[in-house]
Amino acid sequence: MLPVTKDRVISKMPQCYTLESCIHYKSEFDEHVKRASQQRYWGNLGLKMSKVVMVGDLYVGKTSLINRFCKNVFDRDYKATIGVDFEIERFEILGIPFNLQIWDTAGQEKFKCIASTYYRGAQVIITAFDLSDIQTLEHTKHWVQDALRENDPENCSIFLVGTKKDTVSEAECERTEQDAVRFATEFNAEYWSVSSKTGEHVKDFFFRVAALAFEQSMKKELERNRDSPTLIGNGNLIQLEGISAEKKETEGQLNTTCC
Numbered sequence: 001m002l003p004v005t006k007d008r009v010i011s012k013m014p015q016c017y018t019l020e021s022c023i024h025y026k027s028e029f030d031e032h033v034k035r036a037s038q039q040r041y042w043g044n045l046g047l048k049m050s051k052v053v054m055v056g057d058l059y060v061g062k063t064s065l066i067n068r069f070c071k072n073v074f075d076r077d078y079k080a081t082i083g084v085d086f087e088i089e090r091f092e093i094l095g096i097p098f099n100l101q102i103w104d105t106a107g108q109e110k111f112k113c114i115a116s117t118y119y120r121g122a123q124v125i126i127t128a129f130d131l132s133d134i135q136t137l138e139h140t141k142h143w144v145q146d147a148l149r150e151n152d153p154e155n156c157s158i159f160l161v162g163t164k165k166d167t168v169s170e171a172e173c174e175r176t177e178q179d180a181v182r183f184a185t186e187f188n189a190e191y192w193s194v195s196s197k198t199g200e201h202v203k204d205f206f207f208r209v210a211a212l213a214f215e216q217s218m219k220k221e222l223e224r225n226r227d228s229p230t231l232i233g234n235g236n237l238i239q240l241e242g243i244s245a246e247k248k249e250t251e252g253q254l255n256t257t258c259c
């Protein structure tokens, strides 16, 4: 099993990728897992939700991918996304509730300016292309650039997803994947191929997204906690006979001056 790293490109999705294994194989994670058992420790962390934005050309299957995962449905009729839409999907990782807020954005040019206002604050950017339409792959670069413009690249995980796997032959898929992996390497993304129609790889893909987002948000919290040393009380909190210690001290100083 391959270790989980942000910058590794998966040319072929390992079938055995599960949320548990993703987490388990991160060596750095062991330390966190131990601490996770200390409920008080986790109780102090604000691990709740990560924002995911899905971008890509119109008709590549962004809405279908989200609907397959969140509602387990597939609609063969095309209904263009107008502006944006979102779903919240709940996970429990290491016993900790963790949500993904998945934003579906419109691929149509006329809605792009509305959709792009929702890119901000994303921890995960998913850029989708149609495996049967190579042009849509070429456009992913621009979609990622646009999404990154609104975010800190250091804090974003990027996924490149080839959709409609059921519509291409094995050979055609492999040919396109060679280009896709090249693109993914260029923008430091993980590559996956899925079919919303059959459901192939869809669940594993979103589990992987959740695992990475969770790990990212946990690391951020740990760093934040490390930077701010625990303060046990302060002048305003420790009360001496109804007057704060800080106030007493000030008064004491005043008194000393007077006498």
Ligand SMILES: Nc1nc2c(ncn2[C@@H]2O[C@H](COP(=O)(O)OP(=O)(O)OP(=O)(O)O)[C@@H](O)[C@H]2O)c(=O)[nH]1
Binding pocket: 056, 057, 058, 059, 060, 061, 062, 063, 064, 065, 075, 076, 077, 078, 079, 080, 081, 082, 105, 106, 107, 108, 163, 164, 165, 166, 167, 194, 195, 196, 197, 198
């Ligand atoms: N065969 C097949 N068709 C798919 C798949 N995913 C999506 N489609 C079809 O492709 C068309 C476009 O899908 P959407 O999910 O609406 O595409 P979109 O990227 O959200 O489009 P915009 O909202 O305009 O940006 C629809 O007719 C879907 O039924 C798939 O995995 N296999």
